[in-house]
Structure formats: C-alpha cells, structure tokens
Amino acid sequence: MSSELGKTLIVAGILLVAIGLLLTFGVKLNFIGKLPGDIRIERENFSFFFPLGTCLLASLLLSLIIWIFKR
8 A cells, every 4th residue: 555655656756746847847737727617707906816727627638547557
C-alpha cells in the first residue's frame, strides 16, 4: 500500500513541477476559464465565476495520467 502511495505522490509532484514550469515560463493557456460550461455571472456590484468545464477537463487529464502510470 505505501508503495502505491509513494508512486502516486511522485506522479503528483512531477505534474505540479511541470505545471509550475509552464506557468513560470509564460506558456499562455488562453482557454483556461473560457471553456463551455464555465459559469460567469457579472453584475454591477457582483461577480461570480465557477470554472466547471475547466475543472472537468483537469480531472479528466489527471485521471488519464494516473491510469497510464498505474498500468
């Protein structure tokens, strides 16, 4: 069990480092927050944003990567 947890933590760490490098060195991810399904409500004195489509895409990608590493 601890072996699987260790592998999962390593994969998570590598993903975090990769995302951090992409964001640090200026890769523009213009589609984040603008996907279909992202909820944005803007009023005069109120703003609400819930990135539902972006969360679903991120979940799908992470699930796929973890599935590949577990195989």
